[in-house]
Amino acid sequence: xxxxxxxxxxxxxxxxxxxxxxxxxxxxxxxxxxxxxxxxxxxxxxxxxxxxxxxxxxxxxxxxxxxxxxxxxxxxxxxxxxxxxxxxxxxxxxxxxxxxxxxxxxxxxxxxxx
Amino acid sequence: xxxxxxxxxxxxxxxxxxxxxxxxxxxxxxxxxxxxxxxxxxxxxxxxxxxxxxxxxxxxxxxxxxxxxxxxxxxxxxxxxxxxxxxxxxxxxxxxxxxxxxxxxxxxxxxxxxxxxxxxxxxxxxxxxxxxxxxxxxx
Numbered sequence: 001x002x003x004x005x006x007x008x009x010x011x012x013x014x015x016x017x018x019x020x021x022x023x024x025x026x027x028x029x030x031x032x033x034x035x036x037x038x039x040x041x042x043x044x045x046x047x048x049x050x051x052x053x054x055x056x057x058x059x060x061x062x063x064x065x066x067x068x069x070x071x072x073x074x075x076x077x078x079x080x081x082x083x084x085x086x087x088x089x090x091x092x093x094x095x096x097x098x099x100x101x102x103x104x105x106x107x108x109x110x111x112x113x114x
Numbered sequence: 115x116x117x118x119x120x121x122x123x124x125x126x127x128x129x130x131x132x133x134x135x136x137x138x139x140x141x142x143x144x145x146x147x148x149x150x151x152x153x154x155x156x157x158x159x160x161x162x163x164x165x166x167x168x169x170x171x172x173x174x175x176x177x178x179x180x181x182x183x184x185x186x187x188x189x190x191x192x193x194x195x196x197x198x199x200x201x202x203x204x205x206x207x208x209x210x211x212x213x214x215x216x217x218x219x220x221x222x223x224x225x226x227x228x229x230x231x232x233x234x235x236x237x238x239x240x241x242x243x244x245x246x247x248x249x250x251x252x253x
Binding site: 028029032045046047048049051052053055056059060073074075076 | 118136139140143144146147149150151172173174175178179182183185186188189
């Protein structure tokens, strides 16, 4: 059974969505599959949670949605805008800074245990 | 485990104060997502009923989706909830701002007032003389 994500994971779906859409345009189901694939299922999102994130990013101007007819079904494809690319760069820098600090702190703890 | 219900999600979102347009779009995309997941599950050899149950379960709880919507403040603002009122307010704001814009601009650039007054007066004189000339020719 998939583990639940700890509370400090808020903001991670947004970062992952921006990362995936920086490569190519995708629709919701595709994004969820890709998140599972690229994180090796370490991150388990309730799949429905991704849509409010996508709509919020679209409202903020970071994404652009486009409807396409595929196999008789209308799919909403999401694209990263230049504003979204800037947001992704900023979030990545913040993530590197924070994860670096946490990594260092955990390394310190291991030294203390030895 | 309780099966995911779109009806319950719509009710929960409405109770949380989400705008009808937000509810409609999220529900529509979730239904599409479910259809894709169901198709993939059936392609893996699952029976339709099990595939449907699995697809709906994978969406997560209704509460989690509602919390995710509420966390997106931009989806909860009054412009989304009352789009017609927002358009009325925007129109009124433009009606006030547009006539005021040249005056505000002139207030910050006094040298332009003279230039604009002169050019407007000149334009009025030329137009008036053309009209008088035409009237004289016709009469």
